[in-house]
Amino acid sequence: MSNNTQSKKESALIAENGPWAAVGEHPNAITNRFYTYERVQEIVAFIQNIVPAKPEVAIICGSGLGGLAELVVDKVVIPYADIPNFPRSTVAGHRSNLVFGILNGISVVCMQGRFHPYEGYTTAACAFPVRVMQMLGAHTLIVTCAAGGVNKSYRVGDIMLIKDHINFPSMAGNNPLIGHNDERFGKKIRPRFPPVGHAYDRQYASQMKQVAAKHNIELREGVYCALGGPCYETIAEINLLRVLGIDAVGMSIVHEVTLGAHCGLRMLGLALITNKCLFEYDSTIEAVHEDVIRISELKANELQQLILDFVGGIKTNKT
Numbered sequence: 270m271s272n273n274t275q276s277k278k279e280s281a282l283i284a285e286n287g288p289w290a291a292v293g294e295h296p297n298a299i300t301n302r303f304y305t306y307e308r309v310q311e312i313v314a315f316i317q318n319i320v321p322a323k324p325e326v327a328i329i330c331g332s333g334l335g336g337l338a339e340l341v342v343d344k345v346v347i348p349y350a351d352i353p354n355f356p357r358s359t360v361a362g363h364r365s366n367l368v369f370g371i372l373n374g375i376s377v378v379c380m381q382g383r384f385h386p387y388e389g390y391t392t393a394a395c396a397f398p399v400r401v402m403q404m405l406g407a408h409t410l411i412v413t414c415a416a417g418g419v420n421k422s423y424r425v426g427d428i429m430l431i432k433d434h435i436n437f438p439s440m441a442g443n444n445p446l447i448g449h450n451d452e453r454f455g456k457k458i459r460p461r462f463p464p465v466g467h468a469y470d471r472q473y474a475s476q477m478k479q480v481a482a483k484h485n486i487e488l489r490e491g492v493y494c495a496l497g498g499p500c501y502e503t504i505a506e507i508n509l510l511r512v513l514g515i516d517a518v519g520m521s522i523v524h525e526v527t528l529g530a531h532c533g534l535r536m537l538g539l540a541l542i543t544n545k546c547l548f549e550y551d552s553t554i555e556a557v558h559e560d561v562i563r564i565s566e567l568k569a570n571e572l573q574q575l576i577l578d579f580v581g582g583i584k585t586n587k588t
């Protein structure tokens with residue numbers, strides 16, 4: 270039996286039995302059972318009925334960064350609430366829309382609002398839209414986020430190109446790929462053990478550096494780490510992260526990039542440093558989400574400029 274036929278059979282069984290049939294399994298295994306290949310296909314078909322054009326680039330907008338989607342022209346907006354089986358964003362600073370259209374000459378889909386594990390979604394549910402966007406036609410994924418600056422030299426408002434990440438939830442056994450490995454996701458056969466050592470595309474990273482230099486925008490480059498949240502970090506945790514060589518901390522991105530790697534997307538990540546993390550016990554400042562959104566919105570223009578130009582470069586490379 271070919272891998273494909275086996276995947277189809279397993280997926281049909283899973284769809285038939287539903288998530289309740291998986292009681293006792295890892296929670297992400299249950300969610301993988303819910304967002305089967307067929308269910309993702311149904312969502313894709315629903316969207317294609319509304320937007321026949323294929324997006325080439327998928328963009329996930331972080332906290333307070335949804336304004337990027339406003340720059341899209343010839344826009345078609347699909348609220349998550351209208352899409353069967355699509356989750357909703359429940360966090361301030363995240364709208365709940367898929368925005369399709371043209372950004373600097375290239376066909377894009379923007380997630381105006383993402384899902385985080387602390388909202389009660391498993392990492393697999395948080396990340397499954399990546400598969401939807403890939404199946405719609407995207408070959409590139411740009412992830413953006415707000416993050417706390419762990420690196421002592423970082424300033425509020427800095428933009429960090431994500432060189433690599435540390436996926437703490439995954440290291441603790443919470444990876445969105447846990448459960449059935451449906452090899453039909455992605456263009457090629459997708460492995461049980463996908464490599465993520467070069468998840469962030471090196472050519473894209475160097476193109477982004479050139480774009481930043483052109484605009485005279487200082488770009489940091491560093492390692493992002495995701496924790497489960499929703500608490501911000503203790504002082505001891507931040508000091509631990511620093512010892513580990515982490516530059517910025519957040520509660521997103523890593524599960525999205527994991528599914529992106531699994532289905533063969535080229536990826537670029539940008540983190541906006543919205544606050545400096547606490548290092549000292551006599552410090553009186555604490556991170557607050559309202560400040561995170563305020564800083565994101567304040568600095569959104571620069572980030573948008575970088576992405577706009579970068580996306581234009583993808584178009585140029587193609588011609």
Ligand SMILES: O=P(O)(O)O[C@H]1O[C@H](CO)[C@@H](O)[C@H]1O
Nearest residue numbers: 331332414415519520521561
């Ligand atoms: O990563 P994004 O979605 O930008 O949001 C970041 O900001 C929120 C905390 O203020 C957390 O959700 C964290 O992950």
Ligand SMILES: Nc1nc2[nH]cnc2c(=O)[nH]1
Nearest residue numbers: 415416417518519520556
């Ligand atoms: N975990 C975490 N996420 C953030 N998102 C924005 N700032 C922060 C922060 O300081 N810590």
